[in-house]
Amino acid sequence: MTTFKDLFKNIFELNLLNEIEEVGTIKELKAQETLIEPGQAVRFIPILLKGSIKVSRKNSADNEIFLYYLNEGETCSMTFTCCMQRKSSQVLATCEEDVELLIIPIEYMDKWMSQYSTWKAFVMNTVQSKFDELINAVDQIAFQKLDERLLVFLKEKSELLSDKILYISHSQVAKDMNTSRVVVSRLLKKLENDGVISLGRSNITLL
DNA sequence: ACATTAAGTGATT
DNA sequence: AATCACTTAATGT
Numbered sequence: 058m059t060t061f062k063d064l065f066k067n068i069f070e071l072n073l074l075n076e077i078e079e080v081g082t083i084k085e086l087k088a089q090e091t092l093i094e095p096g097q098a099v100r101f102i103p104i105l106l107k108g109s110i111k112v113s114r115k116n117s118a119d120n121e122i123f124l125y126y127l128n129e130g131e132t133c134s135m136t137f138t139c140c141m142q143r144k145s146s147q148v149l150a151t152c153e154e155d156v157e158l159l160i161i162p163i164e165y166m167d168k169w170m171s172q173y174s175t176w177k178a179f180v181m182n183t184v185q186s187k188f189d190e191l192i193n194a195v196d197q198i199a200f201q202k203l204d205e206r207l208l209v210f211l212k213e214k215s216e217l218l219s220d221k222i223l224y225i226s227h228s229q230v231a232k233d234m235n236t237s238r239v240v241v242s243r244l245l246k247k248l249e250n251d252g253v254i255s256l257g258r259s260n261i262t263l264l
Numbered sequence: 265a266c267a268t269t270a271a272g273t274g275a276t277t
Numbered sequence: 278a279a280t281c282a283c284t285t286a287a288t289g290t
Contacts, residue, residue: 203278227270238270239271239272242272246272256271258270258271259269259271265290266290267289268288269288269289270288271284272284273282273283273284273285274281274283275280275281276281277278277279277280
């Protein structure tokens with residue numbers, strides 16, 4: 058479990074590091090696999106050691122909208138709030154890449170909260186930072202035009218995966234942005250004509 | 265060869 | 278910006 062200590066040696070105190078190592082288990086998921094769905098009970102706290110996770114809101118009518126990503130060394134703030142209140146998930150979390158997680162049983166949540174100040178700080182920080190990203194997502198959905206949102210979406214994804222070529226279909230983009238495939242295709246065509254991107258079948262290249 | 269999925273486009277609301 | 282209807286192209290079996 059070297060990765061974990063490397064990632065967190067400056068964040069958690071030694072006793073906590075050891076305790077986490079003791080009770081945590083490693084779980085691996087492949088890209089595109091689902092970590093948790095809306096309505097599912099949260100039974101554990103996942104800390105991301107490797108890869109990234111896409112967090113989306115999803116309703117019963119299969120409408121979906123992308124909210125933010127989880128990166129290495131981060132965890133879902135949703136999980137914290139759900140664990141504290143013993144509520145089920147409000148979001149859909151799917152693996153953007155192959156993922157390695159450190160799974161911690163929820164019963165340690167309260168205990169560590171009062172016992173370790175570094176754990177408390179970690180929880181507060183993730184809640185704060187994900188809340189900021191959520192606000193940012195709301196701003197975009199409410200105030201930005203679709204073509205601007207689309208470009209932001211593509212750039213963000215490209216940066217996350219550190220790849221100029223995105224292997225994604227127009228319909229998948231449409232699903233993430235909760236719009237129709239036809240609209241996405243047209244906007245992408247416009248971006249291609251403007252020389253911002255180039256299009257292939259199931260892939261988009263940022264220029 | 266045939267079926268399925270991805271993408272392009274005009275017309276309408 | 279969404280929906281419909283249709284076409285064309287690429288891929289899978």
